[in-house]
Amino acid sequence: MDNSKWYKRMNWFRNIFSTGRMKLTLYVALVLWAAVLTQIGVNRLFHEEIRITEAFIKSDTDHMESTLEMIGEYKKGEMTEEEKKAVINTIADAIGLKVDNDYTGWSDEERSELLVYKQAKQASTQIKLVSIKEGNTNKNYITIQLSLSNSIQNIDQYKKIVEDVLGTLDVKDEQVILKYEGSREGELSSEEKQELAENLIAELQGNVALKYDEGDLYTVYGYTGMLKEYISSMGNKINIQVVITYNEVNNRTRIVLATPILNESW
Known part of the structure; x- marks a missing residue:
């Protein structure tokens, strides 16, 4: 039950009972229950994201990697380079990324970009602020791409951290893609591909x-x-995508699991 329904019930109870002590007791109790149910919802959502990671681990693939991709709309209007750097630094600090003033960027009459990219042994991170001129105003977008090798379970924690910091920046229309990928040696038969994909979705x-x-x-x-x-496609609700491709050059099959769908072409 969402919090709005609980607050409607609070008002209903407050109108029925006239005793001040009774009204206060019921009000406090209902507020506490609303808080408990909200926390249950948060824990359930976090648990479901962990289930996605666990499902992919069961696919028995090698060279596993997880990627978090997020995009959202930041405040409108002109932004100075220093303001853009401050936004990027806020996100970098939240995820423990050391920027070291390593900014790159470009601009033209219609669009500008400022970004930080870091490559480590088992992780890569890109934080970008894109400004697009539309009529008499600028629209500013934040994009984040974070990839982890081997320790793919940690992507769930980073997702929560990034969502929290984007919330403090008042980012709107946030879109999130989680992608897990790995590979197997050799080519899978049609039956094996079907079984693998259906098992991932069933998990x-x-x-x-x-x-x-x-x-x-x-x-x-x-x-x-x-x-x-x-998302809706051809009358179907979709929030899981499984892609299986074979590369005959290295004789390996690549397996990708994404939610809700990938934003790349194949």
Whole structure:
């Protein structure tokens, strides 16, 4: 039950009972229950994100990597370079990234970008602020891409950290993509690809919505009620995508699990 319903019930109870002590006791109790239910919702959401990571680990792949991609709209209007750096530094500080004044950027009449990119042994991070001129005003967007190798479980923690810091920056229309990828040696048969994709979706308590088999490219879209975000396509709700591709040069099969869908072409 959402908090608005609880507050409506609070008002209803307050109107019925006339005793001041009774009204105060009921009001406090209901506020506490609303807080408890809110925390349960947060814990459930975090647990569901962990389930996605656990599901991919069960796919038994090598060279696993997880990627967090986020984009959202920042405040409108002109921004100086120092203001843009301050926003980037706020995000970098939150995730423990040392910037060292390593900014790069470019601009033209319609668009400008300022970014920081860091590559470590088992992680890569890019934080970018993009300004686009629309009529008489500028729209500013923040994009973040964070990739982790091997310790893919930590991506869930970074997602929560980034969501919190974007909340403090009052970022609007935030979109989030979680992507997990790994590989197996050799080529999978059509039956093996189908079984692998369906097992991944089943681990997330989901159902297959659409599937496409193009030989070296096998794609499955699914939906699970575990995740609140979804898109609609051909009358289907979709918030899981599984892509399986084969590279005959290195004789390896690449497996990708994404929520809600990938933002890249294949």
